[in-house]
Amino acid sequence: MPTRVDLLQPSTATPIVSQPTRGWLRRVLSHALALRLVSILAVLGCWEIAGRVPISPSFPTFLDTAHATAAMLADGSLIKALAITLVPLAIGIVISALVGVGAGVAMGLSRRVEWLGVPVFIVLQAAPLAALIPLIILAYGIGITTKVLIVCVMALPVIVLNSFKAVRHTPAALIEMGRSFLGTQRQLIFKVILPSAAPVIFAGLRLGVASGFVGAVLAELLVTPTGVGDIITYNQSIAEYPKMYGAIASVIAVSVVFIEMLEWIELRFFRPEKRV
Amino acid sequence: MTSSTNAPVTPARVEPPPIVEVRAVSKVYPGDVTALSAISLDFPDGQLTSLLGPSGCGKTTLLKIIAGLIPVTSGEVRINGRKVTGPGPERSFVFQDFALMPWATVLRNAAFGLELRGIARSEREAVAEGYLAQVGLKGFEQKYPHELSGGMRQRVGLARALVVNSAVILMDEPFSAVDEQTRRKFQEDLLELTARERKTFIFVTHSIEEAVYISDRIALISPRPGRVSQIIDVAIPRRGDADAIRRHPTYLDSVESIWRGLRQYLE
Numbered sequence: 001m002p003t004r005v006d007l008l009q010p011s012t013a014t015p016i017v018s019q020p021t022r023g024w025l026r027r028v029l030s031h032a033l034a035l036r037l038v039s040i041l042a043v044l045g046c047w048e049i050a051g052r053v054p055i056s057p058s059f060p061t062f063l064d065t066a067h068a069t070a071a072m073l074a075d076g077s078l079i080k081a082l083a084i085t086l087v088p089l090a091i092g093i094v095i096s097a098l099v100g101v102g103a104g105v106a107m108g109l110s111r112r113v114e115w116l117g118v119p120v121f122i123v124l125q126a127a128p129l130a131a132l133i134p135l136i137i138l139a140y141g142i143g144i145t146t147k148v149l150i151v152c153v154m155a156l157p158v159i160v161l162n163s164f165k166a167v168r169h170t171p172a173a174l175i176e177m178g179r180s181f182l183g184t185q186r187q188l189i190f191k192v193i194l195p196s197a198a199p200v201i202f203a204g205l206r207l208g209v210a211s212g213f214v215g216a217v218l219a220e221l222l223v224t225p226t227g228v229g230d231i232i233t234y235n236q237s238i239a240e241y242p243k244m245y246g247a248i249a250s251v252i253a254v255s256v257v258f259i260e261m262l263e264w265i266e267l268r269f270f271r272p273e274k275r276v
Numbered sequence: 277m278t279s280s281t282n283a284p285v286t287p288a289r290v291e292p293p294p295i296v297e298v299r300a301v302s303k304v305y306p307g308d309v310t311a312l313s314a315i316s317l318d319f320p321d322g323q324l325t326s327l328l329g330p331s332g333c334g335k336t337t338l339l340k341i342i343a344g345l346i347p348v349t350s351g352e353v354r355i356n357g358r359k360v361t362g363p364g365p366e367r368s369f370v371f372q373d374f375a376l377m378p379w380a381t382v383l384r385n386a387a388f389g390l391e392l393r394g395i396a397r398s399e400r401e402a403v404a405e406g407y408l409a410q411v412g413l414k415g416f417e418q419k420y421p422h423e424l425s426g427g428m429r430q431r432v433g434l435a436r437a438l439v440v441n442s443a444v445i446l447m448d449e450p451f452s453a454v455d456e457q458t459r460r461k462f463q464e465d466l467l468e469l470t471a472r473e474r475k476t477f478i479f480v481t482h483s484i485e486e487a488v489y490i491s492d493r494i495a496l497i498s499p500r501p502g503r504v505s506q507i508i509d510v511a512i513p514r515r516g517d518a519d520a521i522r523r524h525p526t527y528l529d530s531v532e533s534i535w536r537g538l539r540q541y542l543e
Contacts, residue, residue: 180345
């Protein structure tokens with residue numbers, strides 16, 4: 001067995017060595033985390049300025065909002081409200097993720113299931129879903145079932161359609177490869193199609209989680225004011241705008257954390273090549 | 277019934293028995309596009325046969341039919357006398373665009389054929405490591421495809437095909453996606469490989485020089501509809517260095533005569 005290391009010389013990829021940094025600022029700015037911080041600070045700065053102008057009497061400055069949020073955190077009311085909001089949200093998102101990925105993958109694998117399912121979800125995605133909420137209330141009352149359903153209705157279509165497209169767009173060459181090396185149908189699905197589809201499935205999950213958050217807050221605003229929805233409606237009615245905005249901002253923050261967690265799971269378990 | 281053998285010929289040569297037989301294979305795609313029209317062709321055991329022809333002549337279709345990836349419209353393919361109904365363990369495939377799994381390491385990609393056959397991990401990885409070293413990828417086992425150059429990726433594709441130890445290796449324009457220097461090196465390595473491994477290679481290419489350089493036989497495929505227009509036995513002594521082959525009169529004559537044969541299809 002001849003060793004032929006010489007061949008590798010021209011084509012060996014040398015690891016990219018970082019350029020000697022030219023300045024402190026440059027080094028900081030080249031860091032992804034630092035860039036994110038700068039972008040967040042810029043948005044918060046604009047908020048502060050807009051609040052001070054003020055663009056509307058009901059628009060609080062960032063600092064007032066931060067104060068109000070800190071106060072709500074300190075007295076525990078915000079945490080309690082978030083905990084209430086998160087229950088239907090978490091149930092809804094888990095159901096949507098399981099059902100959505102399952103249904104989307106099934107549609108991607110089988111033309112029959114596609115004909116059966118895709119029109120439903122395209123209509124759902126196109127429909128103004130908030131308009132469906134009164135219907136759901138009529139059918140399921142004002143309890144947690146309704147709120148879970150609203151989260152599902154918001155989150156499902158994007159998860160299903162992304163999973164469907166991800167599976168359908170598996171490179172034909174990879175499937176031929178699996179077949180030519182004698183993969184069974186099952187092996188093809190689990191060892192080739194699903195890993196190949198994982199990035200787009202996860203993109204759909206992230207969008208679905210974001211929509212699910214919208215659904216959870218919508219449910220609390222339109223069905224019964226509980227949790228964060230309660231803080232928002234109550235403080236709006238008594239013109240405590242900093243608290244109202246603080247509640248909204250905290251929902252956004254929790255949503256971002258959720259989405260980041262999903263990304264972490266994706267990288268940790270499904271995208272080993274991204275970690276090198 | 278057997279293929280006619282045209283010049284240049286070596287009369288002394290004894291034809292080994294065919295391992296792959298293509299019998300009156302036709303392929304019509306939906307919309308009445310005839311890709312192949314009643315092709316019959318034998319592939320002798322232990323030789324490298326090239327399917328050479330311009331783009332769109334159906335040579336890749338023929339290769340994938342032999343691989344069992346595409347069904348025939350009529351006719352049949354036999355491997356060791358047995359009719360092909362799908363992919364089988366006696367054939368492995370090297371893909372034009374490598375078809376590596378981006379989420380799997382070089383080692384897992386190379387061992388994938390054995391993984392699908394249910395071979396234990398330590399065993400299949402030991403085999404794959406051996407072949408990776410043979411194709412010059414020792415030390416790259418834990419890399420991912422995106423970290424390799426195109427040429428190195430195709431070496432993984434080649435190692436993957438060798439790992440399953442099939443009798444026939446089907447190569448679909450395996451070097452067309454790599455640069456010219458890498459390509460030449462690849463061709464030399466392939467000659468070494470064919471001399472070392474007693475396998476039958478079926479090699480699709482549109483490059484006349486490549487076909488003449490590496491092949492024992494060349495089947496010229498003419499387009500629309502695809503049929504075998506000529507079979508050429510390339511009688512170049514393979515011993516000696518690469519440049520000697522490329523300067524050999526037979527090499528130059530073969531390239532010239534094939535070019536004359538093919539140019540009519542270019543108008």
